[in-house]
Amino acid sequence: MEWPTYLDEYEKLLIRMSTPRVMIDNAGCSNSTRLTIDSARKHGILLEAIQVLTDLNLSIKKAYICSDGRWFMDVFHVTDLNGNKLTDESVLGCIEESLETVHYGRSKSIDGLTALELTGTDRVGLLSEVFAVLSNLHCNVVDAKVWTHNGRIASLIYLTDDDSGCSVEDSEKLEKMEGMLRNVLRGDNDIRSAKTSVSLAVTHMERRLHQMMFADRDYDCNVCGDVPLVLVQNYLEKDYSVVSIHCKDRNKLLFDVVCTLTDMGYVVFHATVDTSGDRASLVGYVCDQEFFIRHMDGTPINSEAEKQRVILCIVAAIKRRASQGVRLELCTVDKKGLLADVTRTFRENGLNVVRAEISTSMGTARNVFYVTDAMGNAADEKLIDSVRHKIGVSSLKVKELPLIYHDKGEREEATAMIWSIGNMVRRNLYNLGLIKSCY
Numbered sequence: 001m002e003w004p005t006y007l008d009e010y011e012k013l014l015i016r017m018s019t020p021r022v023m024i025d026n027a028g029c030s031n032s033t034r035l036t037i038d039s040a041r042k043h044g045i046l047l048e049a050i051q052v053l054t055d056l057n058l059s060i061k062k063a064y065i066c067s068d069g070r071w072f073m074d075v076f077h078v079t080d081l082n083g084n085k086l087t088d089e090s091v092l093g094c095i096e097e098s099l100e101t102v103h104y105g106r107s108k109s110i111d112g113l114t115a116l117e118l119t120g121t122d123r124v125g126l127l128s129e130v131f132a133v134l135s136n137l138h139c140n141v142v143d144a145k146v147w148t149h150n151g152r153i154a155s156l157i158y159l160t161d162d163d164s165g166c167s168v169e170d171s172e173k174l175e176k177m178e179g180m181l182r183n184v185l186r187g188d189n190d191i192r193s194a195k196t197s198v199s200l201a202v203t204h205m206e207r208r209l210h211q212m213m214f215a216d217r218d219y220d221c222n223v224c225g226d227v228p229l230v231l232v233q234n235y236l237e238k239d240y241s242v243v244s245i246h247c248k249d250r251n252k253l254l255f256d257v258v259c260t261l262t263d264m265g266y267v268v269f270h271a272t273v274d275t276s277g278d279r280a281s282l283v284g285y286v287c288d289q290e291f292f293i294r295h296m297d298g299t300p301i302n303s304e305a306e307k308q309r310v311i312l313c314i315v316a317a318i319k320r321r322a323s324q325g326v327r328l329e330l331c332t333v334d335k336k337g338l339l340a341d342v343t344r345t346f347r348e349n350g351l352n353v354v355r356a357e358i359s360t361s362m363g364t365a366r367n368v369f370y371v372t373d374a375m376g377n378a379a380d381e382k383l384i385d386s387v388r389h390k391i392g393v394s395s396l397k398v399k400e401l402p403l404i405y406h407d408k409g410e411r412e413e414a415t416a417m418i419w420s421i422g423n424m425v426r427r428n429l430y431n432l433g434l435i436k437s438c439y
Contacts, residue, residue: 020037020038020039020045020049020099020100021037021038021039021100022035022036022037022095022096022099022100023035023036024092024095024096026085026086026087026092029077029085031061031079031083031085032061032062032077032078032079032085033077033078033079033085033086033092034075034076034077034078035053035075035076035077035078035095035099036073036074036075037049037073037074037075037076037099038071038072038073039071039072040070040071040072041067041070041071041072043262043267043296044262045072046065046072046074046258046262046268047207047255047258047259047262049074049076049099050254050255050258051204051207051255052095052098052099053076053078053095054251054252054254054255056091056094056095056098057080057081058078058079058080058081058086058095059078059079059080059081059083059251059275060076060077060078060254060273060275061077061078061079061274061275062075062076062077062272062273062274062275063075063076063077063254063271063272063273064271064272064273065268065270065271065272066269066270067267067268067269067270081251112160112166112167113142113143113158113159113160113167114139114158114159114160114161114167114168114174114198115156115157115158115198115199116155116156116157116158116159116177116181116196116197116198116199117154117155117156117157117195117196117197117198117199117208117212118130118153118154118155118156118157118181118185118194118195118196119152119153119154119155119185119194119195119212119213119215119216120152120153120185120186120187120194120195121151121152121153121185121186121187121194122148122151122152122153123187124347124350124352124374125343125346125347125352126153126184126185126187127146127153127155127343127353127356128340128343128344128346128347129184130155130181130184130185131339131340131343132340132344133177133180133181133184134157134159134177134339134340135336135337135339135340137173137176137177137180138161138162138163138336139159139160139161139162139168139177140159140160140161140162140336141157141158141159141339141358141360142158142159142160142359142360143157143158143205143358143359143360144156144157144158144356144357144358145205145206145209145356145357145358146353146355146356146357146358147209147213147320147321147355148354148355149213149218149316149319149320150218150219150220150221150316151221152213152216152218152221153185154209154212154213154216154218155209156199156205156208156209156212157358162336174198177196178196178197178198181196182194182195182196195216206252206255206259207259207263209320210256210259210260210263210317210320211263213316213320214260214263214264214313214316218316218320219309219312219313219315219316220312226248226322227315227319228245228246228247228248228314228315228318228319229245229246229247230243230244230245230246230310230311230314230315231243231244231311232244232301232307232310232311234300234301235292235300236300239294239298239299239300240269240270240292240293240294240300241266241292241293241294241300241301241307242290242291242292242293243261243289243290243291243293243310243314244288244289244290245257245288245289245290245314245318246288246289247289247318249275250321250322250323252321253318254273254289256317256318256320256321257289257291257314257317257318258291259317260313260314260316260317261291261293261314264310264313265295265296266293266294266295266296266310267293267294267295267296268291268292268293269292269293269294270291270292271289271290271291271292272290273289321355323370324354324355324370324372324376325352325354325370325371325372325378325379326370326371326372326378326379326384326398327368327369327370327398327399328368328369328370328371328384328388328396328397328398328399329366329367329368329369329396329397329399330342330365330366330367330368330369330391330395330396331364331365331366331367331395331397332364332365332392332395333363333364333365334360334363334364334365338365339358339367342367342369342391342396345387345390345391346369346371346387349383349386349387349390350373350374350379350383351371351372351373351374351379351383351384351387352371352372352373352374352376353369353370353371354370354371354372354376355369355370356368356369356370368399371384384398
């Protein structure tokens with residue numbers, strides 16, 4: 001690289017030391033590409049590296065994280081979302097460049113856009129009402145993500161003024177917008193306060209949604225369905241807390257877990273991840289992940305109440321993005337009121353949006369909706385077909401059907417896993433060199 005003339009040799013050395021070194025190996029593994037990252041350690045840099053990989057639509061099959069003093073080394077085995085090794089040189093170059101700049105942080109630019117943050121009590125048709133308010137105020141949604149979990153909703157919306165095509169500058173209009181949206185979010189039976197705000201901070205959208213739902217305490221509610229198994233134990237000899245996770249694998253699973261640990265103020269010193277089949281696992285054990293963590297001041301988790309809070313927060317982080325319902329993809333020419341019209345059609349036909357990803361580019365809207373019936377169950381196939389015909393069969397397509405699990409063996413397997421988790425932790429401690437024997 002070319003150095004600016006005003007830098008002396010010492011300053012160049014400091015830059016070299018703080019810049020992550022990235023090595024890409026496509027020969028060592030038959031079914032994945034291996035990425036090795038060496039860098040000076042700082043709080044959150046592991047999350048930033050994982051964020052880079054997930055934003056590039058890569059699937060992390062295995063990972064080994066090790067921190068030694070002020071330095072850390074991460075090894076990731078990645079594929080594309082179809083499970084193939086990475087062979088395109090332009091893609092590999094993009095990965096290397098992105099990872100080498102991770103030390104300086106990355107975020108989405110919101111120049112020319114107004115960012116809205118919304119949290120409140122979820123209900124059928126709520127999203128339709130939100131988009132109707134924005135449409136009536138002559139605002140155009142450019143980009144948005146919506147998550148629902150445990151009866152709560154969080155949304156981050158980027159929009160422009162219809163008239164100017166730029167961010168909304170009118171303070172009276174912004175105040176009116178916030179008030180109307182707060183009333184919509186509050187509804188008739190909101191036992192917790194609804195929140196709306198215009199955000200000026202630039203934060204990774206999905207990380208911000210995790211932060212918003214965490215602040216809204218969505219993890220407090222009772223969870224049901226396919227609940228991940230999360231255990232927290234203290235390894236006092238080395239002053240680590242060990243977080244063990246047993247759950248089905250899915251895209252961005254590692255990001256969601258590390259994001260939660262990081263934003264809760266924990267530092268990951270060691271971890272191993274191994275995805276096998278349709279499961280995520282650590283150290284060869286199917287469906288396990290393990291993280292050796294401490295507080296930022298170097299102490300482990302120090303109370304049973306804190307352990308339980310960590311468990312609840314990780315379970316919530318995993319379930320917020322868990323696939324629910326039918327995945328519908330809308331690709332059509334963008335127009336004023338499009339989202340209000342589409343979501344109103346969903347509501348009028350008894351479909352509830354449980355998650356949404358909205359984007360527009362070059363005049364084309366590319367939106368993803370996960371929908372269920374009003375009771376949260378799988379929507380009737382005939383109803384989906386009817387809605388598609390009303391919106392446009394060529395524009396609205398079914399991309400994913402819900403996965404319904406009725407396997408009793410999975411429940412029995414989880415019980416057996418609880419019994420064996422202690423042996424697994426000891427083996428991992430031995431493999432990481434933290435104890436002399438695993439027996």
